[in-house]
Amino acid sequence: xxxxAVFRVDGLRKSFGHIEVLGGVSLELHxxxxxxxxxxxxxxxxxxxxxxxxxxxxxxxxxxxAGHDFAPSTPxxxxxxxxxxxxxxxxxxxxxxxxxxxNLTLDRLSGSSAPFLFNPGRVRREAKxxxxxxxxxxxxxxxxSDLSLADRQMVAIARAMAHQPKVLILDEPTSSLSSxxxxxxxxxxxxxxxxxxxxxxxxxxxxxxxxxxxxxxxxRDGVISGAFDKKPLDYEGAINAMLGRKIHLDRIVAxxxxxxxxxxxxxxxxxxxxxxxLTLGDGEVVAVTGLVGVGKTALAETLFGVRKPLAGTMMLNxxxxxxxxxxxxxxxxxxLVAKDRGENGIVGGFNIQENISLPFxxxxxxxGVLKRRLERATARRQIEELGIVCRSEKDEMPTLSGxxxxxxxxxxxxxxxxxxxxxxxxxQGVDISARRDIAAKLRASANGRATLLFVTExxxxxxxxxxxxxxxxxxxxxxxxxxxxxxxRLLAEVAGGPLHSAA
Amino acid sequence: MTLRDxxxxxxxxxxxxxxxAYFAIAADxxxxxxxxxxxxxxxxxxxxxxxxxxxxxxxxxxxxxIGSVATSAMMAAAYVMVVLEQNAVVAVVACLFIxxxxxxxxxxxxxxxxxxxxxxxxxxxxxxxxLQRIPTEGRxxxxxxxxxxxxxxxxxxxDAFLALGRHRFDFFIPNLIPVSVVVLLVLAALIxxxxxxxxxxxxxxxxxxNERAAELAGAPVKAYKIWAYIISGVFASIGGIxxxxxxxxxxxxxxxxxxxxxxxxxLIGYAVLGAAKPNAFGTAVGAxxxxxxxxxxxxMNAPYYTQDFVKGVVLVVALVFTFALSGRGRx
Numbered sequence: 001x002x003x004x005a006v007f008r009v010d011g012l013r014k015s016f017g018h019i020e021v022l023g024g025v026s027l028e029l030h031x032x033x034x035x036x037x038x039x040x041x042x043x044x045x046x047x048x049x050x051x052x053x054x055x056x057x058x059x060x061x062x063x064x065x066a067g068h069d070f071a072p073s074t075p076x077x078x079x080x081x082x083x084x085x086x087x088x089x090x091x092x093x094x095x096x097x098x099x100x101x102x103n104l105t106l107d108r109l110s111g112s113s114a115p116f117l118f119n120p121g122r123v124r125r126e127a128k129x130x131x132x133x134x135x136x137x138x139x140x141x142x143x144x145s146d147l148s149l150a151d152r153q154m155v156a157i158a159r160a161m162a163h164q165p166k167v168l169i170l171d172e173p174t175s176s177l178s179s180x181x182x183x184x185x186x187x188x189x190x191x192x193x194x195x196x197x198x199x200x201x202x203x204x205x206x207x208x209x210x211x212x213x214x215x216x217x218x219x220r221d222g223v224i225s226g227a228f229d230k231k232p233l234d235y236e237g238a239i240n241a242m243l244g245r246k247i248h249l250d251r252i253v254a255x256x257x258x259x260x261x262x263x264x265x266x267x268x269x270x271x272x273x274x275x276x277x278l279t280l281g282d283g284e285v286v287a288v289t290g291l292v293g294v295g296k297t298a299l300a301e302t303l304f305g306v307r308k309p310l311a312g313t314m315m316l317n318x319x320x321x322x323x324x325x326x327x328x329x330x331x332x333x334x335x336l337v338a339k340d341r342g343e344n345g346i347v348g349g350f351n352i353q354e355n356i357s358l359p360f361x362x363x364x365x366x367x368g369v370l371k372r373r374l375e376r377a378t379a380r381r382q383i384e385e386l387g388i389v390c391r392s393e394k395d396e397m398p399t400l401s402g403x404x405x406x407x408x409x410x411x412x413x414x415x416x417x418x419x420x421x422x423x424x425x426x427x428q429g430v431d432i433s434a435r436r437d438i439a440a441k442l443r444a445s446a447n448g449r450a451t452l453l454f455v456t457e458x459x460x461x462x463x464x465x466x467x468x469x470x471x472x473x474x475x476x477x478x479x480x481x482x483x484x485x486x487x488x489r490l491l492a493e494v495a496g497g498p499l500h501s502a503a
Numbered sequence: 504m505t506l507r508d509x510x511x512x513x514x515x516x517x518x519x520x521x522x523x524a525y526f527a528i529a530a531d532x533x534x535x536x537x538x539x540x541x542x543x544x545x546x547x548x549x550x551x552x553x554x555x556x557x558x559x560x561x562x563x564x565x566x567x568x569i570g571s572v573a574t575s576a577m578m579a580a581a582y583v584m585v586v587l588e589q590n591a592v593v594a595v596v597a598c599l600f601i602x603x604x605x606x607x608x609x610x611x612x613x614x615x616x617x618x619x620x621x622x623x624x625x626x627x628x629x630x631x632x633x634l635q636r637i638p639t640e641g642r643x644x645x646x647x648x649x650x651x652x653x654x655x656x657x658x659x660x661x662d663a664f665l666a667l668g669r670h671r672f673d674f675f676i677p678n679l680i681p682v683s684v685v686v687l688l689v690l691a692a693l694i695x696x697x698x699x700x701x702x703x704x705x706x707x708x709x710x711x712x713n714e715r716a717a718e719l720a721g722a723p724v725k726a727y728k729i730w731a732y733i734i735s736g737v738f739a740s741i742g743g744i745x746x747x748x749x750x751x752x753x754x755x756x757x758x759x760x761x762x763x764x765x766x767x768x769x770l771i772g773y774a775v776l777g778a779a780k781p782n783a784f785g786t787a788v789g790a791x792x793x794x795x796x797x798x799x800x801x802x803m804n805a806p807y808y809t810q811d812f813v814k815g816v817v818l819v820v821a822l823v824f825t826f827a828l829s830g831r832g833r834x
Binding site: 412 | 713
């Protein structure tokens with residue numbers, strides 16, 4: 001492994017409006033090495049990738065490729081210079097209705113040197129050359145839409161590699177692959193590593209990272225928060241640098257609960273996952289933490305009736321609980337504040353009042369006719385309760401800040417009493433003061449129900465929960481009472497491996 | 504509110520009154536009860552269809568089959584009375600059943616077979632246009648017609664049925680308000696109340712605006728979508744009943760303009776009062792707007808063949824009002 005960096009990023013900055021997304025990122029990639037980039041949602045990974053691949057321009061800092069300045073203004077320019085990116089969404093990289101051969105040579109169809117007429121024979125010859133070089137064994141006449149996701153991705157990577165790039169960037173390439181499919185990808189990456197390609201690999205999957213990483217770089221809040229290249233690699237240290245522990249201003253007093261509200265037994269939420277059990281008590285706030293993609297949302301959706309468990313039983317207040325739909329879950333007193341409010345929560349055409357009343361129309365109507373006065377009174381009460389900053393309950397949602405939008409989502413579900421109150425990533429895209437407000441409100445109102453939070457960032461769990469559960473590979477692997485937590489054990493559980501001392 | 508907000512909110516209403524004022528001055532006899540009733544009558548059938556399609560627009564869908572549902576219902580009414588020699592009640596029930604069944608199939612295609620709404624209802628439109636011709640081998644239906652097997656159809660439109668299209672209620676002036684106008688007003692009030700004041704209507708808007716959020720708020724999204732298409736189908740079949748009652752026969756060539764006029768009215772409705780979303784009141788105003796425009800032009804002796812062009816211009820202007828000026832264009 002050479003010490004000279006093939007690709008170097010120095011002091012890269014980027015802001016959207018007045019929000020700084022990258023605050024001076026420096027990064028080196030070496031030929032024949034896989035550098036893994038880790039970072040929670042919103043850490044700035046995607047922005048960094050988009051700048052390197054020429055989608056965004058940058059506001060400050062320099063990039064250097066093999067000794068030359070590198071400042072692509074379009075993705076095509078980045079590719080010509082030798083920096084190729086495979087984006088997260090596999091289907092963005094291929095054209096589903098065309099065959100493999102055409103897909104492999106797609107980028108030669110346009111440009112000034114491309115011939116006017118489409119010559120299938122020549123395309124197939126060129127495609128075969130590309131496929132052979134990459135050791136790709138796929139029927140070139142097959143249509144992309146008939147291929148598995150892994151094969152589609154192989155095609156996208158093979159096409160990218162036809163340019164013989166110096167740098168290959170992969171953005172969460174395994175997020176929709178099975179483990180057998182991922183193994184094929186890894187074999188391909190090993191081959192590229194031998195060809196002295198510098199690879200930047202973005203992932204949350206610890207198994208991928210253990211398999212591939214030569215170096216790990218952690219990102220947090222738009223800066224590099226840790227770089228690890230001494231063998232054996234310090235995985236826990238990398239996770240700690242990414243999720244971090246900041247100084248806690250207000251430590252909470254962990255409560256115990258006497259009365260169980262939800263009892264889950266032998267639950268399996270994914271094929272091949274280990275079953276787990278879980279008890280949530282009255283008045284308790286429990287946080288489930290773990291990396292992205294370990295099954296936190298799947299568990300939340302299982303409890304809320306969006307998906308069915310593969311095995312196991314659920315009991316709510318001593319009665320069997322088998323929700324067949326979200327409506328049944330709500331009727332049983334199980335509420336979910338879904339993650340990604342823009343996608344799953346906010347009804348854009350509705351104002352604050354209408355957004356708050358959305359799940360409880362039945363309880364707010366008389367023979368199907370909505371009681372508007374009750375609806376308005378409820379909205380006003382909830383705006384007051386959560387301290388939502390707005391002019392009135394008739395304000396449109398886009399006029400609110402992210403923190404206040406999230407408060408509306410929480411207010412929606414706190415308008416009625418829950419037995420089990422689930423919040424999936426409730427602090428995503430929320431400023432610190434709104435986050436404090438929401439956490440304080442959750443704790444203050446916790447009595448009479450069980451509260452379950454799903455958070456990726458450890459800080460958020462430590463700030464709000466009485467108990468912290470750790471998820472890894474679609475199951476619960478650890479449990480901690482939020483008082484004198486053994487952080488090393490917790491981080492090891494998040495990393496999904498056996499506890500070994502940090503080297 | 505800024506001037507721009509006012510323009511978005513009241514622009515179309517002002518345009519409507521401007522239009523009325525212009526015709527009142529320019530066209531003799533435009534301002535009279537008879538003229539008003541004539542306008543209402545001319546928009547009654549397309550208005551009913553437009554209210555139905557509004558329901559599908561609310562859930563974020565679209566129904567292109569309404570025109571052919573209406574003509575199919577018209578043919579069915581004629582067939583039931585003229586060929587099968589049944590009474591008016593049977594005819595009306597048969598029409599409503601056809602509308603509901605087509606709506607159900609549309610909804611099923613879109614929700615469960617995942618056919619995009621425009622394509623599913625376009626397919627249904629072609630299917631119905633063809634289907635309605637099969638029983639009579641492409642002939643229009645009227646009393647005394649010869650059937651494919653050589654027999655003569657002796658049934659006739661019952662008086663009760665024809666009254667739906669021809670009876671007029673007294674309203675200050677004797678014989679003023681036609682039944683179809685009353686039907687339009689009642690249905691408009693019903694659908695307006697349903698969409699604005701009931702929890703079902705509210706949830707339909709939620710489904711149209713953010714389907715996923717509506718589902719996570721406990722709504723049976725699929726059922727709401729299917730019901731929207733059933734509403735649309737039933738309304739279209741009511742339009743067909745009124746059409747049959749007005750014509751007094753099953754005319755294979757009538758109803759060509761129904762789809763375009765109804766869709767235009769519903770889309771113009773987006774611009775009324777700056778709603779920027781499908782709404783019953785807007786749809787009714789939209790239908791009225793088109794009716795007034797055409798009546799006025801007719802009374803000023805504008806040639807009939809310019810009418811489609813004028814309708815198109817109005818529609819395009821209304822869409823610009825909605826999507827560009829208000830800046831919150833969503834369907």
